[in-house]
Each structure stands twice: as structure tokens, then as C-alpha cells.
Amino acid sequence: MGVSGGAGYLFPSRSALGQCVVAVLLTCGSAVGLSGCLLSLTGCWALPSALNHAWSIPGCRFAVGLDALSAVFLLPVFVLPALGAWYGLAYWRAASHPANARRLGAAYGALAGAMALVVIARDGVLFLIAWEAMALAAYFAATVEDDRKEVRRAGWIYLVATHAGTLCLLAFFAGWRHATGSFMLEAAPGMPVAAAAPLFLLALVGFGFKAGLMPAHVWLPGAHANAPSHVSAVMSGVMLKMGIYGIVRAVSLLPVGEVWWGGLLLAVGAVSCVGGIAFAIGQRDIKRLLAYSSIENVGIIALGLGLALTGRASGRDDWVVLGLCGALLHVWNHGLFKGLLFLNAGALIHATGTRDMEVMGGLAKRAPRMMMLFAVGAVAICALPPFNGFVSEWLLYAGFFCAVGVKGAGELPAVSLAAVALAMTGALAVACFVNMLARVYLGTPRSETCRHAHDPEALMLWPMVLLAGGCVGVGLFPAAVMMPLEAAAAQWGSDGMVLSGMMRAVPFSRLSMACFALAALTAALVFLLDRTRRARGVRVGPTWDCGYARPTARMQYSASSFGDGVVGLASFLLWPRRCRTALRGLFPRASSFKGLVPDTILDRLVLPAFRAADRFLPRLRVMQQGRTHVYVFYILAIMIVLLLWGGAGSH
Amino acid sequence: MLDTLIHIAVLLVVPPLLPGVIAKTKAWFAGRDGPPLLQPYYDIAKCLRRGWVVSETTTWIFLAGPIITLAATLLAGLMVPLGRADAPIAFTGDLILFAYLFGLARFFTTSAALDTGSAFEGMGAAREVTFACLSEPALFFAFLVLAKISGAFSLTPMLHAPAAAFSAGIAAPLILILIGLFIVLLAETCRIPVDDPNTHLELTMIHEAMVLDHSGPLFGIILYAAAMKMLVLGTLVLQVLVPFLPGREVLRGPLFLVLLVALAGVIGVVESVMARLKMRHVPYLLVGALLFCGFGFILLIR
Numbered sequence: 001m002g003v004s005g006g007a008g009y010l011f012p013s014r015s016a017l018g019q020c021v022v023a024v025l026l027t028c029g030s031a032v033g034l035s036g037c038l039l040s041l042t043g044c045w046a047l048p049s050a051l052n053h054a055w056s057i058p059g060c061r062f063a064v065g066l067d068a069l070s071a072v073f074l075l076p077v078f079v080l081p082a083l084g085a086w087y088g089l090a091y092w093r094a095a096s097h098p099a100n101a102r103r104l105g106a107a108y109g110a111l112a113g114a115m116a117l118v119v120i121a122r123d124g125v126l127f128l129i130a131w132e133a134m135a136l137a138a139y140f141a142a143t144v145e146d147d148r149k150e151v152r153r154a155g156w157i158y159l160v161a162t163h164a165g166t167l168c169l170l171a172f173f174a175g176w177r178h179a180t181g182s183f184m185l186e187a188a189p190g191m192p193v194a195a196a197a198p199l200f201l202l203a204l205v206g207f208g209f210k211a212g213l214m215p216a217h218v219w220l221p222g223a224h225a226n227a228p229s230h231v232s233a234v235m236s237g238v239m240l241k242m243g244i245y246g247i248v249r250a251v252s253l254l255p256v257g258e259v260w261w262g263g264l265l266l267a268v269g270a271v272s273c274v275g276g277i278a279f280a281i282g283q284r285d286i287k288r289l290l291a292y293s294s295i296e297n298v299g300i301i302a303l304g305l306g307l308a309l310t311g312r313a314s315g316r317d318d319w320v321v322l323g324l325c326g327a328l329l330h331v332w333n334h335g336l337f338k339g340l341l342f343l344n345a346g347a348l349i350h351a352t353g354t355r356d357m358e359v360m361g362g363l364a365k366r367a368p369r370m371m372m373l374f375a376v377g378a379v380a381i382c383a384l385p386p387f388n389g390f391v392s393e394w395l396l397y398a399g400f401f402c403a404v405g406v407k408g409a410g411e412l413p414a415v416s417l418a419a420v421a422l423a424m425t426g427a428l429a430v431a432c433f434v435n436m437l438a439r440v441y442l443g444t445p446r447s448e449t450c451r452h453a454h455d456p457e458a459l460m461l462w463p464m465v466l467l468a469g470g471c472v473g474v475g476l477f478p479a480a481v482m483m484p485l486e487a488a489a490a491q492w493g494s495d496g497m498v499l500s501g502m503m504r505a506v507p508f509s510r511l512s513m514a515c516f517a518l519a520a521l522t523a524a525l526v527f528l529l530d531r532t533r534r535a536r537g538v539r540v541g542p543t544w545d546c547g548y549a550r551p552t553a554r555m556q557y558s559a560s561s562f563g564d565g566v567v568g569l570a571s572f573l574l575w576p577r578r579c580r581t582a583l584r585g586l587f588p589r590a591s592s593f594k595g596l597v598p599d600t601i602l603d604r605l606v607l608p609a610f611r612a613a614d615r616f617l618p619r620l621r622v623m624q625q626g627r628t629h630v631y632v633f634y635i636l637a638i639m640i641v642l643l644l645w646g647g648a649g650s651h
Numbered sequence: 652m653l654d655t656l657i658h659i660a661v662l663l664v665v666p667p668l669l670p671g672v673i674a675k676t677k678a679w680f681a682g683r684d685g686p687p688l689l690q691p692y693y694d695i696a697k698c699l700r701r702g703w704v705v706s707e708t709t710t711w712i713f714l715a716g717p718i719i720t721l722a723a724t725l726l727a728g729l730m731v732p733l734g735r736a737d738a739p740i741a742f743t744g745d746l747i748l749f750a751y752l753f754g755l756a757r758f759f760t761t762s763a764a765l766d767t768g769s770a771f772e773g774m775g776a777a778r779e780v781t782f783a784c785l786s787e788p789a790l791f792f793a794f795l796v797l798a799k800i801s802g803a804f805s806l807t808p809m810l811h812a813p814a815a816a817f818s819a820g821i822a823a824p825l826i827l828i829l830i831g832l833f834i835v836l837l838a839e840t841c842r843i844p845v846d847d848p849n850t851h852l853e854l855t856m857i858h859e860a861m862v863l864d865h866s867g868p869l870f871g872i873i874l875y876a877a878a879m880k881m882l883v884l885g886t887l888v889l890q891v892l893v894p895f896l897p898g899r900e901v902l903r904g905p906l907f908l909v910l911l912v913a914l915a916g917v918i919g920v921v922e923s924v925m926a927r928l929k930m931r932h933v934p935y936l937l938v939g940a941l942l943f944c945g946f947g948f949i950l951l952i953r
Contacts, residue, residue, distance in 0.1 A: 362768075364710040371710070384755040385748060397747045401804045404795050404952075413952040416795055420945075423791040424784060426751070430758050431780035438765030438776075444708050510742035514726065517740075518752075521722035525872075529718065532868050536702040543706040544864050545769045546853050557765070557773020565781030569934060 001029035001081075002113020005106030013098040016089075022105040023085040026112065030082035033116060037074045040066055041484040050122065060125035063184060064117075068487035069252065072328050073119045073245045076238045076335035081112035083339070083463035084230035090459040091346055092228055100144040107140035108231060111239070118242050124173040124183035131169065131242075135162040135210075138239055142227035154222030157602070161219035165209025165243075172202040172250070189255050196254045200261055203250035204268075211243025213302055214272040217295045218602040221279075224291035225355070229346020232287060236294040236342060237335040244301055244331060248324075251309060252491040259412070262310030269306050270421040272299025277428040278570040281435065281563040282597025285355045286345045289436060290338065293381065296425060297334045300393065301327045303418050307399045310415055312492055318402050319415075324489040326395030329481065333380070333388045333474065340377040340467040344370060347460050348440060351453035357436065357559050362445035367455045371441040373464045378433040380471040383426055386515030388474035394511065396422060431566050439559040446553045476515055479508035560595050567597060575600050654736040662728045665908065666878035667691035669885070669915040673842075676919025691878060698871030706864050708768045716763025717869045720756040721876040727752040728883045732807045732890070734907035735900075741807040746794055749806060750787065753839070753880075757783055764861035771853045775860030778930065782845070782857070785937035786835045792944035793828040793835075797891075799951050800824075810890040814903060817894040827947030829891045834940035836888050836918075838933075840881040843922040845933050855930065885914050 004025035011018025040049070050065035066074075085108065094101040114134035121127040139162075143155035173183065179195050180188045205216070212220040220240075224232045247265075251257075276295030283289040304327030311319025347370055348363070349355055364371040380387035400419035403412055445451050455461065474481055545551045567576050580593040623634075671688045678685020687693075705713060730749045732738040738745075761776035798804060800821050801812030813825055838845040841858035853860050862873050889910050893899050902910055928936060 362708070364712070368710075375712075379755070379758065382754065382758060383751065384758060385751055390748075390751060394744060394747050398744050398804065401744075401795070401798050404799050413799070413948075419795060420788045420791050423750070424788045426754060427780070427784040427787040430754055430761075431784065434758055434761045434765070434776070434780060437762055442708075442710065442712060442762065442766040443768035507742045507744065511744070511748070514740065514745075514748055518722055518726050521725055522719055525718045525722055529714070529868060529872075532699075533703055538703040538705060540705060540707050543708055543767045543769045545767075546771055546863065551769065553768070555770050556768045557770050557777065562765075562773060562777045565777050566784060569781065569784065
């Protein structure tokens with residue numbers, strides 16, 4: 001998978017054949033990986049399976065392994081990039097993008113391969129190599145249109161943020177080596193908790209940057225919005241989850257911690273999910289909106305991890321299983337519906353040439369299939385029954401309600417407050433995605449380009465259909481996917497915890513039956529209504545609009561007006577910017593109003609900090625004179641200092 | 652089995668009676684005769700007999716709004732216990748499905764409103780989703796209180812526990828969530844002081860503004876679903892209230908229906924003695940509901 005893009009360079013830059021070969025290679029790689037992954041998930045292939053070889057890189061062994069946890073995270077890595085590659089054949093044609101199609105293919109394949117290596121690496125140095133390869137491949141894939149200024153800016157912010165995270169990870173692995181004596185990623189239950197706590201914090205910050213947890217999300221909206229859509233789908237649906245994987249893996253290696261570890265993760269998760277979706281409502285760029293919603297979903301996953309971590313510390317195995325299974329299922333679910341929505345957004349951009357939803361509208365009549373697919377994704381991402389998002393959130397709610405003391409002792413009612421945050425997130429998500437659905441697809445077209453939009457070709461449509469099928473399938477038959485998740489959750493078990501077989505008590509059959517009942521009720525009502533409609537006929541007229549006879553497209557309620565209520569309620573968090581010209585006199589002149597919700601943390605915290613650094617740090621340039629022998633002298637001086645320090649330490 | 656049949660019959664037949672009682676109470680306060688008690692039944696029957704008129708801008712979403720709302724409300728109605736009997740659908744975690752079914756209904760009602768491209772309906776839909784962001788957390792706080800009291804994670808035992816094991820210790824939290832839930836009931840069923848269903852100005856409405864373009868059978872379904880939602884949420888409020896009433900065991904039998912009618916009367920009184928709040932003040936009321944339910948929870952776990 002990783003080198004599939006290299007094949008593209010054997011063909012001319014406009015060659016569709018070359019692009020096709022790249023996609024086929026990537027799919028073959030994915031298929032091989034997927035079959036192995038499924039074999040291990042279904043238990044046909046005994047776990048764990050591992051390889052461990054010495055390697056020429058000093059301090060590093062080529063150690064890879066596949067266990068249930070890796071398999072759970074590998075599944076999206078093998079599904080989404082392959083679907084995206086086929087989508088990309090139509091979305092990013094080599095004929096119309098001769099300058100960068102080959103580069104995109106190479107970076108895209110490298111991104112997929114590096115993510116697979118991240119998940120199976122069992123050596124700290126190998127993990128970091130894979131991690132850095134993934135970060136750089138994502139950079140090159142996201143910035144293919146580097147002739148545009150905002151793409152370069154977004155790429156730059158991404159690069160700085162990802163390296164800030166990697167810096168923490170370097171410290172984490174150095175600390176790991178110090179505490180355990182090797183870089184191998186093997187469980188160290190004997191480590192004292194006091195030594196483990198700093199490692200946990202380093203892992204949380206380092207992996208949190210990649211996962212996009214608030215306030216380390218600053219790179220995410222820009223990078224997702226400016227990348228090609230199938231790259232955004234992979235970045236949001238899979239790459240963010242590598243951060244989640246890192247946190248889950250790190251915790252599984254560390255000894256059982258204290259309750260505040262979980263509390264911290266719960267707090268971060270609550271801020272991310274409520275904040276992320278509140279920011280999403282303020283956006284008018286469809287891809288920025290989806291990017292903020294990814295922050296929300298990562299926050300939901302963090303809530304589950306926080307619950308599991310609290311349970312691990314206080315010996316409540318039911319919290320661990322419900323929280324971790326809910327979080328891991330949400331990892332899959334978010335890959336499915338966010339992949340679907342980003343591919344859908346890409347098809348929209350393809351059809352209309354804009355990312356601004358204020359100028360779209362009425363596309364349902366012109367692209368009915370895309371609208372259907374979008375509706376499935378929107379209902380699923382709002383966690384509404386009967387689709388997959390509901391199942392994972394249901395598991396989390398079950399965990400939070402256990403925490404209020406539903407079963408037995410050891411209760412910690414404060415944990416259950418997260419249920420309230422999750423409920424608020426759910427209501428905000430409905431507001432956000434009703435807004436997007438309506439502004440893009442419903443009503444009447446607000447610009448000329450939207451009038452000529454149409455459904456995309458099969459190559460772009462089918463990947464979306466498959467993802468939508470996944471959303472429906474997991475929603476209706478949740479019991480089918482639980483076994484591998486439960487096996488993965490067992491990784492967090494500690495002494496005396498029985499984590500298997502817990503899910504059998506969960507009434508998935510009743511849940512699916514209720515969903516089928518809902519579908520049956522709806523179908524019955526449709527049948528009855530359809531009969532009256534046929535009997536009486538339908539009269540079609542203009543929208544009533546309270547008697548106003550000549551409504552125009554621009555009189556429709558805009559996305560910003562729709563979101564204004566929520567943005568107003570959350571203005572203490574969002575700090576929306578509003579520019580309006582004042583009205584003066586009896587006959588005021590033409591006036592204008594503009595409102596937008598910029599990223600508070602990026603614009604008010606991070607960028608000012610960097611600007612301040614830019615002002616003060618140049619004084620250090622005295623050290624940098626560009627003469628080689630001075631640098632060699634620095635090296636010598638530092639070596640001597642280290643030698644002295646080391647010598648002093650050993651005596 | 653008999654309980655289930657009675658539950659379904661009550662759920663299907665009684666709902667339109669409640670808006671009728673409210674209208675009668677309001678008329679009595681205003682010194683008028685008012686429409687007959689059964690007027691909502693006549694209205695719905697009339698709507699269902701009418702022909703179809705739909706706007707040319709609409710899609711299938713416009714039809715899905717009323718249909719999915721009714722289906723979701725019906726299913727949610729099968730999960731709350733009426734009186735002392737168990738609900739027909741009860742399983743661990745059904746309360747999450749219960750809350751999210753109303754979310755599903757809201758998703759499609761507001762989408763259907765925006766489907767027409769009318770600014771008035773957009774306004775109504777925007778208000779509906781905004782206010783839900785406050786009423787939904789309030790509902791979950793109330794659920795947490797009930798879960799704590801009952802030690803259960805299913806609506807039927809959760810709503811039966813307060814009456815079965817009533818003690819002084821749980822009285823204060825119950826009163827707090829009762830107030831919160833009553834405000835949520837008023838907001839979710841679009842009653843004064845949150846929304847005025849009888850105002851003449853579309854600009855100031857929430858729910859009625861969203862359904863301006865629906866007519867005929869679709870509008871009949873909307874009226875029916877709205878009445879059913881009032882019955883379902885009203886049952887929730889009553890189950891929390893019953894422990895405080897004298898003769899609570901009698902009241903949880905067939906007399907529960909009388910309580911439902913009385914609750915509709917109380918809503919009518921509230922509507923008669925209050926004015927609708929300014930639209931920008933509604934969030935304060937809902938935050939109030941959230942705080943009542945939140946303090947109930949804190950009182951319980953202190």
C-alpha cells in the first residue's frame with residue numbers, strides 16, 4: 001500500500017491508466033491486509049501473532065504484532081483509503097490535474113501504508129518512524145494545491161502542530177525507555193503509578209494533537225477544508241483515530257492509574273464534543289463544518305475512554321467494557337459516516353465549484369441520490385436511531401448511567417455528568433446537520449452554478465453507497481460487530497477483572513427490534529398515506545410563505561441565520577465576529593452585514609503567541625552566524641558538557 | 652397482555668382530548684363558551700379527509716417530517732408506563748432510545764420546514780433546534796435523578812420507583828425535577844410561555860410556523876402527533892408527581908386518565924394567566940429548567 005503511488009510515476013502525468021494502476025495496487029494491498037485483519041478478528045487466526053527482528057537502525061528492532069486492538073484500528077485503515085482511491089479516480093482526474101495527480105497518488109498511498117505500520121508497530125522507534133511518515137504523507141497529500149495561499153497556510157499550521165505533538169511523543173518514548181529499560185511496547189504492570197502519571201500526560205498531549213482534542217485541534221479545520229475531499233475523508237475518518245489508538249495503546253501498556261486520569265480525559269472529551277459541534281454550527285464552509293464535527297466525534301470517543309479509564313482505576317469492569325466498546329465502535333462509526341459525508345462534500349464541490357453552503361440550495365431536485373446518501377450520513381452522525389451512531393452513543397450512555405449507581409457499589413456519580421454533556425452534544429448535532437442538509441439540498445438554488453449540478457458518476461457514487469450501507473448495517477445489527485470490540489477491550493483489563501462475556505448482557509436484540517419496529521411503523525404510515533394520495537391526487541403550488549406571492553431564493557433563511565440562535569447562546573465560547581454598517585438618518589443608504597465564527601483558540605491564543613515569539617526570539621540569532629566551524633564548535637562544547645554531566649552522574 | 656392492549660388503546664385514542672381540555676379551560680378563563688371538548692378530534696378527522704396540496708420546492712423530506720414524527724412518537728409512547736402497569740416495550744437502556752426518538756422527530760420536522768424554502772418556517776425551525784439544546788440536557792438530568800433513586804436503567808422501573816419507595820430523602824430532588832420536567836413539557840409541546848399556538852403573527856411562533864405549508868392529511872398527522880407527544884411527556888411528569896398526591900395507589904390505576912386530563916387543565920390555567928415570553932428570554936426559562944434538574948441531581952448525590 002505504502003509504495004503503490006510510486007507506480008504512478010512510471011506513466012505520463014496525464015495518464016488515467018497510471019492513476020488506475022495506483023488505485024488497483026492500493027486496493028490489492030488493502031484487500032490482503034483486510035483479509036488478514038478479518039481472519040484475526042473472527043478468531044480463525046490465533047492471536048497474538050508477532051514478528052521481532054534485529055534491524056540495521058541502531059536502538060530499533062523491527063517488531064510488529066497483531067492483536068485484537070490493532071485489528072480494530074486496522075479495519076478502517078484498509079477500508080476507507082481503498083474506497084477513497086477509487087473515488088479519487090473521478091474526483092481528481094490526472095487529465096485535469098496533471099501537475100499534482102501523481103504526487104497525490106504517492107502521498108495518499110504512503111499515508112495509508114504508514115497508518116497501517118503505526119498500528120502494528122511494537123517498537124517505540126519503529127512506531128515513531130511510522131508516525132512521522134504518516135504525518136509527512138498527510139502533509140503532502142493535503143497540500144497538493146500548494147499554489148493557493150490558504151492551502152499553504154493550513155499546511156504550515158498542520159506541520160507545526162503535528163511536530164509539537166511528536167515532540168511530546170519523543171519525550172514519552174524516552175521516558176518509556178527510562179522506566180522499562182527498552183523501547184519495546186510491552187505491558188509494564190510493575191511500573192510505579194507515580195512514574196506512570198507523567199508518561200500518561202505526555203501520551204495524552206502528544207496523541208491529543210493528532211486526534212484533534214480541544215484545545216490541540218487548531219490545525220484540523222484548515223487542513224481538512226483545504227485537502228482534496230477523499231484525503232479529508234481519510235484524514236478525518238482514519239488518521240485522527242491514530243491519535244486515539246495511541247492513547248488506548250499507551251494506557252494498555254501503563255499500569256492501572258488513578259481516578260483523575262479518567263477525569264481529565266472526561267473533561268477534555270466534554271469540552272471537545274460540545275465545543276467542536278458549537279463551532280461547527282457557526283461555519284458556512286461545508287468542509288470546515290465537517291472538520292469541526294470531527295472534533296466533536298473525537299470528543300465523544302474521549303468521553304468513552306475517560307469512562308473506561310475511571311472504571312479501570314476504581315475497579316469497575318462494567319465501566320471499562322461499556323466505555324471502551326462504545327469508544328471503539330464510535331471509531332468505526334465515525335470512519336463510516338464521516339467518510340461518507342466528506343466524499344459527499346467532495347462531490348458537491350465537484351458539482352458546484354464552491355465550498356460555501358450559503359450559495360448552494362435546492363440540490364435535492366438535481367442530485368437526488370447524493371441527497372439520499374447525505375441524509376443517511378446526517379442522521380447517523382447525529383446519533384439518531386436506527387443508524388450506527390446511535391449504537392455507540394447508547395453504549396456510552398449505558399456506562400454513564402452505571403456510574404450513577406445503577407449496579408452495585410463503587411459509584412462515582414460525577415462521572416455520569418458526562419451523559420448530560422453527551423445529550424447537549426446530540427441536540428447541537430441535530431441543529432448543525434439539519435442546517436447543512438437544508439442549506440445544501442433543500443429549498444431553492446441560490447446561485448446559477450447550483451442550477452446545473454447533477455448526481456456524480458458511478459465511480460464517486462459507489463464508495464458512498466458502500467459507506468452508507470455500513471451505517472445502516474451496524475445500526476440494525478449491532479450485535480454482529482461486538483465480539484472483536486470486546487476482545488480489544490480486554491486489553492485494558494487488570495488483575496481480577498473479567499472483561500469477556502459482559503456484552504452478552506446488553507440487550508442488542510431488543511434495540512434492533514425497536515429499530516425495526518420504527519421502520520415498520522414508518523412503512524405502514526407511508527402505505528396508508530400513499531393510498532389517500534393516489535385517491536385524491538396532489539395539487540402543486542408555490543410555497544405559501546404567509547401570502548407573499550413572489551418569494552425569491554435569497555429570501556430563504558440562510559445558514560448563518562439558522563445557526564445564529566445557537567451561536568448566540570454559546571457566544572462566550574465562540575466569540576463570533578459581526579461586521580455591520582450603521583444605519584443613519586431617515587433614508588439610510590445600502591447596508592451590509594457579515595458574521596463569521598473564526599477559531600477562537602487559533603486566532604486569539606496560538607497565533608498571538610507565535611507572533612510574540614517572532615518578535616522576541618530573533619535576539620537569539622546572535623548564535624546563528626552561518627559559519628560551519630562555529631556550529632562544529634557548538635557540537636564539541638555540548639559533547640563536553642554532556643560528558644561532564646554523565647561523568648558526574650555515574651559517580 | 653390486557654395491559655398492553657389498554658396502553659395501546661389509550662395511546663391512540665386519548666391524545667386529542669388533551670388540547671381540547673386546554674382550549675376549554677382557556678375559554679372558561681376568558682368567559683367564553685369555547686369550542687366543544689372533542690373539537691381536536693373533528694379537526695383531525697377533517698384534515699384527514701382533505702386533498703393534498705404541496706409546494707413545488709419540496710422533496711420527500713416534506714412528507715417524511717410528519718410521518719417519521721408520528722412513528723417516533725408512537726414508539727416512544729410505548730416505552731412510558733401509564734399508571735401502575737408496565738410499559739409494553741421495556742428493556743435496559745430504553746430511555747436513551749426514548750429521548751433520541753424525539754431527536755429523530757425533531758430532525759425531520761425541522762428539515763421538512765426548511766424544505767419549503769420559506770423564511771418563516773426557517774425561523775420556526777431555528778428556534779426549535781436552539782431550544783432543544785437546553786431542554787434535552789434538562790431531560791437527561793431528570794433521568795439521572797430517577798436512575799439514582801430507582802437503581803434501574805429502564806423507564807418502567809425508573810418511573811415506578813418514586814411511588815413505591817417514597818421517602819423524605821428523595822422528596823426534594825423529585826420536586827426540583829418535577830418543576831424542570833414541567834417546563835420541558837411546556838417547551839416541547841409549544842405552550843405559553845414558550846410558544847403561543849394561537850397567535851396570529853407567524854413571526855412569533857415556533858411549532859406552528861414550522862408546519863405552515865403542511866395541509867390536509869399531513870397536517871392531520873402533525874396535529875395528532877403533537878397531541879400524542881403531550882400525552883407521552885405529560886405521563887412522564889405525572890409519574891414523578893403521583894408520589895406526592897394523597898391516595899397515590901388509587902391514582903396510579905384507571906384514575907391515571909383523570910390525572911392526565913387534570914394536567915391538561917393545569918396547562919390551560921398556565922396559558923390563561925401568563926403571557927408568552929419574548930423570544931430572546933425563552934433560553935433563560937429553559938436554563939432555569941436545566942438548573943432545577945441539575946440541582947435535583949446534586950441534592951441526591953451529595
